Amino acid sequence: MKRADRPFEFFTASYITRIDNQRAQTLGELRNGLEHCSDASIFYHTFQSLGRYHFLTEGFSNDLAQWVLASLNRPRLAEQLGALDIRGYVDLGRLRHDLISTVEEFLHLHPKAAEVEAFEPFYFCSSAEVLVPLGWEAWTLAEFRHYLERIGHAAFHFHFLVSRLRLQLQSNDFSVWFKDGLGLDRLARLTERIDITTDTIDGAKARLLKLVDRELAA
Amino acid sequence: MTPSTLTASRLMQLDDYAPIIGVQEVDDLRALAGRLAGRTVQMVNSTAVGGGVAEILNRVIPLMQELGLVPRWDVITGGNDFFEITKAFHNALHGGPYESRPHDFETFLAYSEQNRRRFPFDSEFTVIHDPQPLALIDARPPGKNHWLWRCHIDLSHPNLRVWDFLRPFVCRYDGALFSSPSFSRQLPIPQYLFFPCIDPLSDKNRELEPCQVEEVAQRFGIDTDRPVLTQISRFDRLKDPVGVIHAYQIVKRYADCQLVLAGGSATDDPEGAEVLVEVRKAAANDPDVHIIDLPPWSAIEINALQRASTIVIQKSLREGFGLTVAEALWKKKAVVASAVGGIPAQVIHKHTGMLAHSVEGTAYQIRFLLSHPSLAQRLGEQGHDHVLEHFLITSNVRRYLALFLHHDSHGRS
Secondary structure (H helix, E strand, O other): OOOOOOOEEEEEEEEEEEEEEEEEOOHHHHHHHHHHOOHHHHHHHHHHHHHHOOOOOOOOOOHHHHHHHHOOOOHHHHHHHHOOOHHHOOOHHHHHHHHHHHHHHHHHHOHHHHHOOOOOOEEEEEEEEEEEEEEEEEOOHHHHHHHHHHOOHHHHHHHHHHHHHHHOOOOOHHHHHHHHHOOOHHHHHHHHOOOHHHOOHHHHHHHHHHHHHHHHHO | OOOOOOOOOOOOOHHHHHHHHOHHHHHHHHHHHHOOOOOEEEEEEOOOOOOHHHHHHHHHHHHHHHOOOEEEEEEOOOOHHHHHHHHHHHHHHOOOOOOOOOOHHHHHHHHHHHHHHHOOOOOOEEEEEOOOOHHHHHHOOOOOOEEEEEEOOOOOOOOHHHHHHHHHHHOOOOEEEEOOHHHOOOOOOOEEEOOOOEOOOOOOOOOOOHHHHHHHHHHOOOOOOOOEEEEEOOOOHHHOHHHHHHHHHHHHOOOOOEEEEEEOOOOOOHHHHHHHHHHHHHHOOOOOEEEEEOOOOOHHHHHHHHHOOOEEEEOOOOOOOOHHHHHHHHOOOEEEEEOOOOHHHHOOEOOOEEEEOOHHHHHHHHHHHHHOHHHHHHHHHHHHHHHHHHOEHHHHHHHHHHHHHHHHHHOOO
């Protein structure tokens, strides 16, 4: 079995949520808030919300879409905000731009909506990441599989989704190691195709385990 | 350990939680705690028994100990005059009126000074709970320690006289922890979202045998063959029990259901007794309305009543965090609740339950769920997952560990 030049090191990530001194009571305020909030806040309400609510697979994609639906009763805009696929973003500036554009386009068509008060305000939050190595290193695909089965939601979310921002690539830590560490280009590609936005973390992890098992059996 | 340091009444081991949260989560907790091994933590509050804070600390302290930290828990003391003042502060911070009496603030500070001398304050991480011990920040020694204020109450509309007195103390902490973003204030220090939690192994939440549930239901005359709508809460106007009856009366036109209103505080609280009379009057002798005045030691009964329910209601007009919602979700119950206080954090509308804003809306959501049982089941299951992820005692410990590590690496603010 091929041994990688460098091991895959598993980390777990914990996030603490900061309540920022910024809130929106209307769609107009949400638009302004999106312009001025921190990158950490954009991350929290998009990438992080997918991790926090990974067990919801139907009709939930991010905090912004959920607030627009539940507190402003604007299903069309909620769908549009929810349809932004965060896997396509490798930097938060681009994601912020697209979120603002989506809200602006809606307000252009429905200018009166800008001032309608929501049932509940939207509170801008952000998260701080605390990373800790689990002390598990995999040098081979078999070792990788062993530890993959043992990691929790936080570690999977960190390596599979958050890694896109860190790597600035439309990829993930697993695929990068499969390709660069083990020369398994096909496994890397198939891993990139796993759609975490329409699955739970457990579901995505099960798919990856299946792919790894197939590779090990080949 | 000092004589004043309390020990937990019941030691639950971390591994006891593994079948519930998964061994992976336990591994994560151990990995995080490994970075904090031997570090000292001090929790300070105002009561050793009774109330949600003491209940949580009773569980958190032994778990931190097992994870290799060195925690201590100290309880401040004071005379009746001190606790009368802090009770008045508490109500005022919740937005109630405050009738200032001469020397209130001086008395508060004098007792804080006494408590400052009672305990050592040499821990690396000190967490002060609620306003009663807030002024202990004066005891902060110089050096690399971290002081955090955990505010369990809703500060969104405080009486400004009291808040203006307390705010300078708050601003001297390294961070403030709130149960909901809506409870926070504009402050110059970092504010963190820090949910309260339930213990899945406590009598109120642990699994019960179906026969235990049936026994409790029978004891209270509840027919489990017909839908049961339940609200568990004190007989308090802010919990709107009369509104719940009106919602039930609307639903009853369409579905043969029963209503259970179970709670305490009626015997020793004059207002509770008054509300109970109003509730009985609104129920108008309907045999399908079960009004149950529970004594404080009714954890198993509450657990069974929640499990016997088809839908759990929390139609509060104002709410703290409303952990009864998390309790119901943990039992995979469909929940219809008001969008107030900490409830929207627990009930994600149409995903982990239904939010409502009126009697009619509550009735409509109940009718909808009664006629769509598969949706009710899905909401309950997703609600359970939501609690598993965010509102269990183990998540609370994880949040503390992450917070300590974060502050440790970022220094004092």
